Amino acid sequence: MTNPADAREALGARLRELRRTAGITGRALADLAGWGEAKVSKIENGRQTPSSDDLRAYCAHTGTLDQLADLLATLHNLETAYTEWRKVLGTGTHRQQKANIRLAESAEMLRIYQPQIIPGILQTADYATAVLRRYVEFYRTPDDVDQGVAARIERQQLLYSGRRKFHILIAEQALHTTVGDDAVMVGQLDRLLAVAGLSRVLLGIIPAKAEMPIQATNFVLFDQRLATVEAITAELRVTQPREILIYLRAFDALARQAATGDPARLLIRRAMETRL
Numbered sequence: 001m002t003n004p005a006d007a008r009e010a011l012g013a014r015l016r017e018l019r020r021t022a023g024i025t026g027r028a029l030a031d032l033a034g035w036g037e038a039k040v041s042k043i044e045n046g047r048q049t050p051s052s053d054d055l056r057a058y059c060a061h062t063g064t065l066d067q068l069a070d071l072l073a074t075l076h077n078l079e080t081a082y083t084e085w086r087k088v089l090g091t092g093t094h095r096q097q098k099a100n101i102r103l104a105e106s107a108e109m110l111r112i113y114q115p116q117i118i119p120g121i122l123q124t125a126d127y128a129t130a131v132l133r134r135y136v137e138f139y140r141t142p143d144d145v146d147q148g149v150a151a152r153i154e155r156q157q158l159l160y161s162g163r164r165k166f167h168i169l170i171a172e173q174a175l176h177t178t179v180g181d182d183a184v185m186v187g188q189l190d191r192l193l194a195v196a197g198l199s200r201v202l203l204g205i206i207p208a209k210a211e212m213p214i215q216a217t218n219f220v221l222f223d224q225r226l227a228t229v230e231a232i233t234a235e236l237r238v239t240q241p242r243e244i245l246i247y248l249r250a251f252d253a254l255a256r257q258a259a260t261g262d263p264a265r266l267l268i269r270r271a272m273e274t275r276l
Contacts, residue, residue, distance in 0.1 A: 009046030016044040022062035033057040097151030111221040115171040130180035175271035204258025213253035
């Protein structure tokens with residue numbers, strides 16, 4: 001995923017390819033759509049963001065209405081796909097945690113993959129405090145860790161209410177990554193053992209020696225409509241159907257490598273023993 005300017009340029013290139021494949025010149029398309037000729041050039045070279053009506057015109061006049069839904073999703077994604085952490089965390093961690101609650105509430109199935117630390121939806125208060133404290137220090141944001149932790153713990157009520165289900169994959173490394181101290185880690189691992197018994201949660205631990213099906217950073221899938229990805233500098237939001245399918249395929253490949261049930265609990269207990 002790139003920044004908005006790159007994404008706009010990529011969208012323009014896709015539209016140019018649709019036009020050329022249809023054998024239509026830029027002038028002809030402008031005439032058909034009732035535009036000035038310069039508009040076609042600006043859109044196709046990423047200097048102007050097309051509107052939804054512009055996309056409909058491209059598809060109608062190039063005979064590619066079957067691609068309209070994907071193009072509209074791409075357009076919607078231009079302004080929402082890439083949000084720098086300095087903006088997300090500009091007022092502290094609390095607002096972002098509340099936004100995460102609203103996202104989770106809107107989904108019936110959440111698929112979560114985390115290769116390095118325990119996902120927020122499963123964190124104890126002590127573990128979450130250590131994580132958010134590091135966020136505040138690293139990103140130099142306002143210190144509202146207490147409020148952020150409270151919101152993160154509030155989100156965990158979703159594990160016990162409603163009909164939504166959770167499929168959570170954690171790399172074995174996350175069981176050993178030190179967050180806080182040994183006492184914090186023992187409490188967190190004990191929490192994982194408890195969560196593993198919840199009927200609406202399928203918890204998978206990917207063993208350290210498992211074959212790597214795909215290199216992936218952490219991501220969350222909300223049903224089949226949105227994937228969020230945490231990069232170092234920004235949060236990425238993916239909504240294009242074709243990209244969502246790739247994330248789903250990656251999640252399924254990772255899930256096939258994961259231990260569940262008693263084998264997963266064994267990996268958690270072994271990690272606990274190193275802290276006792």
